[in-house]
Amino acid sequence: MELPSSLMKKPSEKETSVVYGVYSNVGQSLSVRMKDFFIDRRRISVKEKSYFFHLLAVMLDAGIPIMRSLKVLSKKTENPRFARILNTLAYDVERGRLVSQSMAKFPDVFKESETGVVRSGEAIGNLAVLLFKLAKQTERTHTLLLKVRGALIYPITVLVALLISGAIVVTVVIPRIEEFFTQANFDMPFLTKLILNGGTFFIEFSWFFLILLVFLILLGSFYATTESGRRRIDIWMLSVSFIGDVIRKLNVSKFVQLLSLLVEAGVPIHEAIRIASGAMNNTLYKEFLNSLRQSVERGEKIADNLALAPFLFPETVVAMVSVGESSGQLGMISEKLAAHYEQEVEHSLENFTTILEPIVIVLVGLAVGVLALALLGPIFSLSTLVS
Numbered sequence: 001m002e003l004p005s006s007l008m009k010k011p012s013e014k015e016t017s018v019v020y021g022v023y024s025n026v027g028q029s030l031s032v033r034m035k036d037f038f039i040d041r042r043r044i045s046v047k048e049k050s051y052f053f054h055l056l057a058v059m060l061d062a063g064i065p066i067m068r069s070l071k072v073l074s075k076k077t078e079n080p081r082f083a084r085i086l087n088t089l090a091y092d093v094e095r096g097r098l099v100s101q102s103m104a105k106f107p108d109v110f111k112e113s114e115t116g117v118v119r120s121g122e123a124i125g126n127l128a129v130l131l132f133k134l135a136k137q138t139e140r141t142h143t144l145l146l147k148v149r150g151a152l153i154y155p156i157t158v159l160v161a162l163l164i165s166g167a168i169v170v171t172v173v174i175p176r177i178e179e180f181f182t183q184a185n186f187d188m189p190f191l192t193k194l195i196l197n198g199g200t201f202f203i204e205f206s207w208f209f210l211i212l213l214v215f216l217i218l219l220g221s222f223y224a225t226t227e228s229g230r231r232r233i234d235i236w237m238l239s240v241s242f243i244g245d246v247i248r249k250l251n252v253s254k255f256v257q258l259l260s261l262l263v264e265a266g267v268p269i270h271e272a273i274r275i276a277s278g279a280m281n282n283t284l285y286k287e288f289l290n291s292l293r294q295s296v297e298r299g300e301k302i303a304d305n306l307a308l309a310p311f312l313f314p315e316t317v318v319a320m321v322s323v324g325e326s327s328g329q330l331g332m333i334s335e336k337l338a339a340h341y342e343q344e345v346e347h348s349l350e351n352f353t354t355i356l357e358p359i360v361i362v363l364v365g366l367a368v369g370v371l372a373l374a375l376l377g378p379i380f381s382l383s384t385l386v387s
Helices: 013-017 030-039 046-061 066-076 080-094 099-103 112-124 127-183 190-204 206-225 227-239 241-264 269-279 283-297 302-306 315-327 330-386
Strands: none
Touching: 030 080, 046 066, 046 080, 046 127, 066 080, 080 099, 099 112, 112 127, 112 241, 112 269, 127 190, 127 241, 127 330, 190 206, 190 330, 206 227, 227 241, 227 283, 241 269, 241 283, 241 330, 269 283, 283 302, 302 315, 315 330
16 A cells, blocks of 8 residues: 555654643743644544554554554654644553543544444454454545545636636726727727626625625525534435435445444444444434434334435345345445445446536537627727728
8 A cells, every 4th residue: 555645754753742631832932832733723634544544454463562553653644733643542552541542532533433443443352454444444435535526626627717717808808998999989899898897897896795705605604503504405405416316325325334344343233323323424314323223222123214214225225234134244235335335426426527518518618609709899890890
């Protein structure tokens, strides 16, 4: 496995000696406190975590004690915050705590599902094996999300390019043409006038539109943080044709991935479902899985409950989970389902790109045509008047 640069560069000794909960910058200089402030807010990427799980598994599999492994990895990571966290894990392990207990102190870095897998590995004594699986699952999730983002880059890039081009034409090119026509005492064509007046209007009232945009963003953000608002947004997104299909497949894939990983790690099914529900981004899936956990605790079958929510879980999932429960191979069946739905997401994104390309081409053609007419119209009018 190719190593990222973030795990190859050695950080300063200070970063690898910092232990959260022990280290204090009280009394330190302002520059030190400012540096700590920004370090403690550094983001730790999914890829960094994936490689950490993999390298830790390799070192444990080679017989290296976990405390030494953590200390070595803390000195190899480029991310100063991650170096401090790994050093804290090593510090806690040295004092008799479990790695999972120390990981739980950083819920913004290590998800509950990741901590649960490590806890199970410590309990049954096969931590290295489960870390290999956890690294693989984390990498798969990361790759899938990158593909989703990649599918959105193309239309966003085209839209931004069109907006920039239009802004340059309206604010720079057309005003110069207008100035020439005014000096020559000629009237500009209607389309050119329309675009110029529209651009002038937006420029003059740009402060109003900027305030309105900021207000709408803040209002939307606040609404999305409320329970009812988040729920309505999630329902709407699931109802939209293509977007809902992709969101549904992503959530199903995440659920069966976590179910497979946790069940094979020895986590009780009801606990695995509870952890999976916490990992869901969509409110409807989160609510349903919480209800499912309670049903499983009462002795009901997972498949029977999934069948009650066809809007969230397709019939294929219900049938496969039912087979897994009947055969006692729920973990293996869930892993196959996860692989299947990852492919489904990829196919949906490919179809989206295929459908979107001609639409974008038509829109670009229309935009370029309108701008071309707005620019060439005055030239044709001028040549006619001169003739």
